[in-house]
Amino acid sequence: MSARDRILAAIRAARPAPLPPAEAIAAEAAALLDAPESVRPRPVEEVLAAEFVRKASALGTSFDHLPDRAAIPLAVKRYLDTHGLPPALALQPAPALAALDWTDIDTHDTVAPDQAAALGLALWGIAETGSLVIHSGADAPILLSFLPLHHIVVLEERSLLPHLEDYAARMAGQPQPRNAILITGPSGTTDIEGSYVRGAHGPGFLHILMIGG
Template identity: 45%
Template sequence: MTSRDLILGKVRRALHRDGVEPGPVTAIAESLLSEPELGRPPLPEGDLRSLFASRVTLPQIGGTVCVVEDLRDVPAAVRIYLEEHGTESPVALQPDPDLMQLDWGGLAFTSGISPDQTVAIQKALWGIAETGTLIFHSAPNCATLFSFLPLHHIVVLEAKHIVAYLEDYAVAAGHMAVPRNANLITGPSGTTDIEGSLARGAHGPGFLHIIIVDKRD
């Protein structure tokens, strides 16, 4: 008898049954979520972009935000950020078509991402207002390590892709193929492992800067 049979056998003995019809179980699981408000805190008043921005810049989350009107304004916003932080190192740019087609001026790029990368620029698929979370799905043009190796993680987020709740993302993602990695990122890396005191940049980025593209302004 394999361990699989052994474990499933024990489970079924404990549940007093030989097998199970999947249909009714799935229906019960679904009915548990029939009142979505029950499983989540109410969102404060305001539009999603402002809610997202005020959330992610809370001291305990620690992100920074700037808003630009058009995708074409992103390179200028990046240059301002790099100057503010006094970094002139070459930048890793995610090979995303929207980012690649921008005019980056004289900015120097690295060919990929390196273990001691200082800056990486990535485009988020979604933002979540409830928690100030950014979402990335791994893909041929989206390396997971872009979100984890650099010291400064610069993220471009289109305001139209900001949703209210974590579940809204779950529903939207349900319409596409499940990626190898779905990374939900909320602020820069931090640790409270030494005396409960918060320190940034434990393993992942020490800085998270989000450039929100919003045609509205």
């Protein structure tokens, strides 16, 4: 008997284990939700913002802590200068950003395929994973999160959530976006010969402007 025949014979002889009753499955699922703190990972930092920064920084995300939104243009200019980038930016066409003083930076609301830098808003941050949550919309073009080499994101500290399921709870009963993106660190891959390559599937740099605190 060939190896192929032995494998097929074993498959034919196998008998799937009987499924437990539906009531038992429902009870097991309910038990998982009964005490969520018993299965959630415990944060290292006591302060939510510190835990978010710890997780995101470990993944290669950089930070700038700002007192308010008025400080955003200067922080962006500082970031562009530090990385040797021209004073130009694809800017999310959101009223909160458009109202800022962009005198020293050339802003535009379209994203070029070779866009060096773009700035947008995050709705929430997930402290457990160091992730950003971004929804697409009329004033939030989705390509802002994918095309630029440098993705700069504004995140309000008050918008931090402890766990991913807290985001799901916030969205329960709410209108669903066409696209919901969870961004966890800059894009990278080691698929090719185990060598780390930044920007393989999206921005190679992720910089968060944390507001408040």
